[in-house]
Amino acid sequence: MSTGVIKKVAGPLVIAEGMRDCNMFDVVHVSNMNLIGEVIEMHGDRASIQVYEETSGLGPGEPVVSTGNQLSVELGPGLIESIYDGIQRPLDDIMKVSGNNLSRGISVPALKRDKVWQFSASAKVSDKVTGGDVIGTVQETEIVLHKIMVPAGISGVIKEINSGEYKVTDTVAIVEDEKGEKHELSLMQKWPVRIGRPYQQKLSPDMPLITGQRVIDTLFPIAKGGVASVPGPFGSGKTVVQHQLAKWAEADIVVYIGCGERGNEMTDVLNEFPELLDPKTGHSLMERTVLIANTSDMPVAAREASIYTGITIAEYFRDMGYSVALMADSTSRWAEALREMSGRLEEMPGEEGYPAYLGSRLAQFYERAGRVITLGSEKQEGSLSVIGAVSPPGGDISEPVSQATLRIVKVFWGLDAGLAYKRHFPAVNWLTSYSLYVDTMADWYKENVASDWMDLRARVMALLQEESELEEIVKLVGMDALSDIDRIKLEAARSIREDFLHQNAFHEIDTYTTLNKQYHMMQLVMAFYDKSAAALDKGAQLNLLINMPIRERIGRFKYVKEDEIDTAYQDIIHNLDVDIDNIIKKGDD
Known part of the structure; x- marks a missing residue:
C-alpha cells in the first residue's frame, strides 16, 4: 500500500506526492472522504489521479492511499437487470443508502x-x-x-x-x-476493465447480425462480432436506432452504455427498457439487459471509465458462449471527457484540442469486439458486436472523433437530418453509408437466404445511385427532359425509398422484417422495374405503367404477415403480369 498526500487539485485531477510505490492505473482512495480515483500518470513520486467523484472541498495535505489493484468490475449473478454508474456502482442500491442524489465517498458493492x-x-x-x-x-x-x-x-x-x-x-x-x-x-x-478478457481464437466476421431493419440487413449489414458507427446530428434518430437494435438484433444479451448523455434521455431509457417486451420471449427486455448510466452532469472521469466497464461486462457474457450486443451512446461525450482530462494534464493537444492518442484509445475499445472461440475445453463460440453512436457538433462528420471512428469501424450508418425532417426513419443516408462486411458475408446470404441476394442488392444500390444523378438533371431542366426509361427508374427508386427503406418502428408488423420478406420486397420492386422497362420497348404508355393499381399492393407488402408472404408475393406478381399485358394491348390498339 502506497500512501501520499495531495499537492494540487484541478477539477477531477488530483496531483499527489509520495506515491513512488504505486503503479499506473492503480485505484486510490483520495482524502478522508474515501473518494475513488485512478492513477493515470507518474512523474517520480508524483502521481496524477483522475477522481471519479466531485472534488470540491479537497485541499493540499490530505491523504491519498493506493489499493494496489487496477479498476476492476465484479462479474457474476446479479449483473442482468442492474443499473450501474460508470465505475459499476449500483445506482438503485446507492439511492436506498443516500437518497436521490449521489453522496461522495459512498461504497456499495456492485453485486448484492x-x-x-x-x-x-x-x-x-x-x-x-x-x-x-x-x-x-x-x-x-x-x-x-x-x-x-x-x-x-x-x-x-x-x-x-x-x-x-x-x-x-x-x-x-x-x-x-x-x-x-x-x-x-x-x-x-x-x-x-482496461484489459481485454482472453479467448482462444478470433473468427472471421462472415455471418450477419440480423436486426430486422431493412436498410441495415440488406444494404449495410453488420457482422456478428462486428463494429458499427452511427453518427448523426441532434434529432436524427440515433437513440431510436439503438433501441430498435437492442430490441430486435439477434443477441442474447444487451449492454447499453449511456455515456455522457443528457439526464432526461437516460431517464427515458431507464423507464422504457423495463416496459419494452422482448419479442422472442415475451418477457421484459430488461431480463437480458445491463444498463450503465453516466449522465452529462456526473464527474467526467467516470464517463471515461464507463465504456471500459460496459465492454468488460459484455466480454464476460461473450465468454459464456452468448451473442452480445453493446450500444455505446455516445462515444463523442466519452472523447470530450478524454479531452478535458488531457487538458488538465497539460498534454500537447491534437486536432480541435483532443489528445493525440484519441485514435488509439478508440481502437483499443472497438478492437475488443469480435466473434471468438472462448477459453475452456468446450470451445464455445461467443460474439460481441459493438454499435457506437457519435454526436458530431452540427452534424459535421469531418471532426476528429467521427474521423478517428471511421478509420476503425467497418460499418457506417450515416444519419441524415434532412431525411429525419422529412419523417423518413430510419434516417440512414443510403448514398453516404457503407458496410465493409458485405463481401465477406456474401456466401452466407447466398447459402441461407437466396442465391441471387447479392445481385438484387447490387441492383437496388445502383438504382438509388442513378436516382441521385437523375434528380440533379431534373433540378436543372425539369422532369420533361427525361426519357421514359429514366422516368421508370425514378419511380422504382421512389418505391425502394418509400416502401423498402422507410420502416415504422412503432408498427407491430413493420417494426421487424425477416430476411425472407426483405428478399421478396426487393424482388417485387425490381419486377416492377424490369417488366415496365420491357413493356416500354413494346410500346406501352408511361403514365399507365406509373399509375398501375398493383403498385399500391407492392408498397403495402411490408405490412403482410409472415405466414402470408409467399401467397401474397405470388398473387402480386401474377396481377403485375396481367396489368402490364393489358397496358401493352392498349398501346397496340
Whole structure:
C-alpha cells in the first residue's frame, strides 16, 4: 500500500506526492472522504489521479492511499437487470443508502452480497478444469442462464463442488492446481476493465447480425462480432436506432452504455427498457439487459471509465458462449471527457484540442469486439458486436472523433437530418453509408437466404445511385427532359425509398422484417422495374405503367404477415403480369 498526500487539485485531477510505490492505473482512495480515483500518470513520486467523484472541498495535505489493484468490475449473478454508474456502482442500491442524489465517498458493492442464488453444479469432483470451463449454472432471470466459469489463469482438479443456495461470495468449488495449491471458486470473479478478457481464437466476421431493419440487413449489414458507427446530428434518430437494435438484433444479451448523455434521455431509457417486451420471449427486455448510466452532469472521469466497464461486462457474457450486443451512446461525450482530462494534464493537444492518442484509445475499445472461440475445453463460440453512436457538433462528420471512428469501424450508418425532417426513419443516408462486411458475408446470404441476394442488392444500390444523378438533371431542366426509361427508374427508386427503406418502428408488423420478406420486397420492386422497362420497348404508355393499381399492393407488402408472404408475393406478381399485358394491348390498339 502506497500512501501520499495531495499537492494540487484541478477539477477531477488530483496531483499527489509520495506515491513512488504505486503503479499506473492503480485505484486510490483520495482524502478522508474515501473518494475513488485512478492513477493515470507518474512523474517520480508524483502521481496524477483522475477522481471519479466531485472534488470540491479537497485541499493540499490530505491523504491519498493506493489499493494496489487496477479498476476492476465484479462479474457474476446479479449483473442482468442492474443499473450501474460508470465505475459499476449500483445506482438503485446507492439511492436506498443516500437518497436521490449521489453522496461522495459512498461504497456499495456492485453485486448484492445478501442475495441467495440457486447454483446447479455441472462439474464433478476429480474433473480436470481449466480457465473458462463451466462448472455450473445459475438461472439469473427467466431468459438468462448464467454460467459459472473457472477464472482465467486457474487450472487443476476439482476437489470439492456442491449444488445449493449460495451468495456471490460463498465458495462453491475448490480446485487444486499442479503445485498442490488450492483455489476457492465463488459465483463471482473480478476483472480489470482496461484489459481485454482472453479467448482462444478470433473468427472471421462472415455471418450477419440480423436486426430486422431493412436498410441495415440488406444494404449495410453488420457482422456478428462486428463494429458499427452511427453518427448523426441532434434529432436524427440515433437513440431510436439503438433501441430498435437492442430490441430486435439477434443477441442474447444487451449492454447499453449511456455515456455522457443528457439526464432526461437516460431517464427515458431507464423507464422504457423495463416496459419494452422482448419479442422472442415475451418477457421484459430488461431480463437480458445491463444498463450503465453516466449522465452529462456526473464527474467526467467516470464517463471515461464507463465504456471500459460496459465492454468488460459484455466480454464476460461473450465468454459464456452468448451473442452480445453493446450500444455505446455516445462515444463523442466519452472523447470530450478524454479531452478535458488531457487538458488538465497539460498534454500537447491534437486536432480541435483532443489528445493525440484519441485514435488509439478508440481502437483499443472497438478492437475488443469480435466473434471468438472462448477459453475452456468446450470451445464455445461467443460474439460481441459493438454499435457506437457519435454526436458530431452540427452534424459535421469531418471532426476528429467521427474521423478517428471511421478509420476503425467497418460499418457506417450515416444519419441524415434532412431525411429525419422529412419523417423518413430510419434516417440512414443510403448514398453516404457503407458496410465493409458485405463481401465477406456474401456466401452466407447466398447459402441461407437466396442465391441471387447479392445481385438484387447490387441492383437496388445502383438504382438509388442513378436516382441521385437523375434528380440533379431534373433540378436543372425539369422532369420533361427525361426519357421514359429514366422516368421508370425514378419511380422504382421512389418505391425502394418509400416502401423498402422507410420502416415504422412503432408498427407491430413493420417494426421487424425477416430476411425472407426483405428478399421478396426487393424482388417485387425490381419486377416492377424490369417488366415496365420491357413493356416500354413494346410500346406501352408511361403514365399507365406509373399509375398501375398493383403498385399500391407492392408498397403495402411490408405490412403482410409472415405466414402470408409467399401467397401474397405470388398473387402480386401474377396481377403485375396481367396489368402490364393489358397496358401493352392498349398501346397496340
